[in-house]
Amino acid sequence: QTTHAKMTYRFGRQQDLSFNAVRRQVVQDKLPQGFIWTGRQYEGERGEQGFDSIYRLFENPNNKARFEISETKIWADKPLTLIQELFNDNVGGVPVRFETLSDKKGVVYHHGEFVAGEQYISINSKNMTADEVKTVIGAIIAELNKPV
Numbered sequence: 318q319t320t321h322a323k324m325t326y327r328f329g330r331q332q333d334l335s336f337n338a339v340r341r342q343v344v345q346d347k348l349p350q351g352f353i354w355t356g357r358q359y360e361g362e363r364g365e366q367g368f369d370s371i372y373r374l375f376e377n378p379n380n381k382a383r384f385e386i387s388e389t390k391i392w393a394d395k396p397l398t399l400i401q402e403l404f405n406d407n408v409g410g411v412p413v414r415f416e417t418l419s420d421k422k423g424v425v426y427h428h429g430e431f432v433a434g435e436q437y438i439s440i441n442s443k444n445m446t447a448d449e450v451k452t453v454i455g456a457i458i459a460e461l462n463k464p465v
Contacts, residue, residue: 332359333367336390336435339457344375347456348384349449351377361389382444384453389437397437404431408451409458417447429454434461 341354356374363369370389376382391397404412406429413431420426427450429440438457442450 332363334359334371334390335364335366335369336388338371338388338436339386339438339460341373343456343460344373344384344386344453347453348375349377349382349445351379352382352384353378360387377444380444383442384445384450385441386457387439389439391432391435391437397432399430399432406451408454409462411458411462413454415447415451431458433458436461 352375358372359368361370372387375384406413406415416428427442
């Protein structure tokens with residue numbers, strides 16, 4: 318998925334979305350120094366207003382860290398079911414499912430998912446601390462839940 322997203326970002330044109338995605342700068346400003354936006358891929362159904370999902374990839378070439386964010390619009394006629402008991406954390410007053418894993422080499426991965434505004438957000442990271450990831454999650458939640 319990341320290779321395709323990088324190709325789409327480099328050679329594809331920007332597409333319309335059926336929702337207001339988190340501004341790239343909101344994410345980029347909260348990521349640790351050295352991260353750059355390297356990939357974008359439009360996903361889901363393309364309706365009259367645009368695609369209903371977007372995947373973005375940020376990478377740090379210095380330490381091979383990465384941050385992936387997928388945003389999907391929640392439609393009233395296509396309800397989303399999330400299991401409340403799996404949401405084990407809270408960031409900015411929003412329940413978040415947050416998991417930490419590490420591989421055999423000790424590389425740390427974090428996964429987070431939550432709903433903010435009219436979007437379902439899924440985040441994956443590599444070589445970042447839990448606090449760094451939660452800082453970005455907090456900025457995303459603040460952006461999506463601010464009054465219009």
